[in-house]
Amino acid sequence: MCGRYAQSRNVQQLRLDFGLPEESLPGEDVDTRAWPPLEELEPDYNISPGRPVYAVLGPPPQGGEEAAPGPRSLHTLRWGLIPSWAKDRNIGYRMINARSETVADKPAFRTAFRRRRCLLPADAYYEWQLVGRDGTVQASTSPATDPDHKKRKAKADKKPYSVHYPGGGEPLAMAGIFERWRDPEAPEEDPAGWVWSCAVITTEAAPALAHIHERMPVIVPRQDWEAWLDPATGPDELMHIMADTPADRLVADEVSTDVNTIKNNRPDLLTPLAAGSGPEPDTLF
DSSP: OOOOEEEOOOHHHHHHHHTOOOOOOTTSSOOTTTSOOOOOOOOEEEEOTTSEEEEEEOOOBSSSTTSOBOOOEEEEEEESOOOTTOSOGGGGGGOSEEETTTTTTOTTTHHHHHHOEEEEEESEEEEEEEEOTTSOBOOOOOTTTOTTHHHHHHHSEEEEEEEEOGGGOSOEEEEEEEEEEEOTTSOTTOGGGEEEEEEEEEEEOOTTTTTTOSEEEOBOOGGGHHHHHOTTOOHHHHHHHHTOOOGGGOEEEEOOGGGGSTTOOOGGGGSOOOTTOSOOOOOOO
């Protein structure tokens, strides 16, 4: 799964990294009924579900379905996808991830997967390795595949890792989908009643990372960005892209258990620990 990540780049840095054009300043002339807003976010080194996050969206039509598509653009979405048919926004906390194996078929995700794909920039994502009280690494599982996962997790220590490209110069581009939801309790004329939300697509962990956890986010390599964001890309090519995560380029660093608490939000959460150092593991929240 992907339940926590870090993103410290500002709007200008992300525009440069993703080759995006200059746009109006955040909050200017945005009709949130038709397209997500763009807000200036502070660097966040411990992003948790429900938080606003940056997302790169594909080219929307300009002036109608027959018009030429516009350029890619940067927006802010709420992490935790809220399906258009949902009655309560809190369902998003249960939909922070969509499995690549089923995203094309599940009712909550399939329309967004066909029409509304995005890239979610990250400095790194965090994952927790379960370690027994005797120090032995436990088999990596998730609740979706292991009915005893919660019981084993409660009895184990959790060792956090950050996974990223080496050097920190290139952002991860996590594959995502997004959706628009209308809050039934908001006044009809209130533009804030439209909530734009997203989910990270996950896949089976690459062998080099499977000792940490059995799942990982789909990372879209630069050469696939255009195809991933293009609404016309067909299902076969999308499946190929989701299988093309450049896992051989990723680096996993053990980091401080300070990241276990979402109240901690500092750049040094990404600092690798020296072998054998660090405090005793804490609880996830």
